[in-house]
Amino acid sequence: MVENSQQEDQILLKGCLDNDRRFQKQLFGKYSAKMFRICLSYSGDRAEAKDILQDAFIKVFTGLDKFNSRGSLESWIRRIVTNTAIDYFRQRKRLVYPGVFPDEAEEDEHGESLFQELTQDIILDYVGQLPDGARIVFNLFALDGLSHREIGKKLNISEGTSKSQYKRARGLLQKWLCEHEQNRQ
Numbered sequence: 751m752v753e754n755s756q757q758e759d760q761i762l763l764k765g766c767l768d769n770d771r772r773f774q775k776q777l778f779g780k781y782s783a784k785m786f787r788i789c790l791s792y793s794g795d796r797a798e799a800k801d802i803l804q805d806a807f808i809k810v811f812t813g814l815d816k817f818n819s820r821g822s823l824e825s826w827i828r829r830i831v832t833n834t835a836i837d838y839f840r841q842r843k844r845l846v847y848p849g850v851f852p853d854e855a856e857e858d859e860h861g862e863s864l865f866q867e868l869t870q871d872i873i874l875d876y877v878g879q880l881p882d883g884a885r886i887v888f889n890l891f892a893l894d895g896l897s898h899r900e901i902g903k904k905l906n907i908s909e910g911t912s913k914s915q916y917k918r919a920r921g922l923l924q925k926w927l928c929e930h931e932q933n934r935q
Contacts, residue, residue, distance in 0.1 A: 756822065756823075759822070759823040760819075762777045762780070763823060774811060777810075782803065784824075785806065785828065787874060789802040790878060791874050791877050792835035792836070792839075792886060794878030794879060794882075802835050806831040806835075832889075832890075836904065839886060840905075872930065876930075877889070877923065879926070880922060884916075884918045884919035885919065886905065887901055887915035887919065888915070892916075
């Protein structure tokens, strides 16, 4: 299955590099829904997410000649989408990071099972409601697997601010998800 997908990606890649609109449309169709969810998780607003997705795919199509085939095409596209989302907010100066909260500097161990039991769509809806700074840090840490040090460098913030924002996001998500579960009962 994975090998078939990689072969399909190679065919799509070649067609796109030949500027064949049919292959470009197929590549977009294959990855746009998944990448839109990523955009939405960073933005929280459908219209903004569509703008980010469009900008990201322009970068994908204009940069396909730089794809080195060592990794998966999907991972490469995801990285472009993520960086485009971050750039989108950086350019609009919408990222605001309140100072580090002393009581939030350490990881919380409560509520782990709650996150595992809910559907991805429900969680993404709540992630989209997070304040911009907390949402971006949460996505980079929890979804993209970056360390707080890497996040700090990427966003030009301190490692402590990254940890604080992640803690803030987790706290809000846990609160909202607990309320969601209570409302279901």
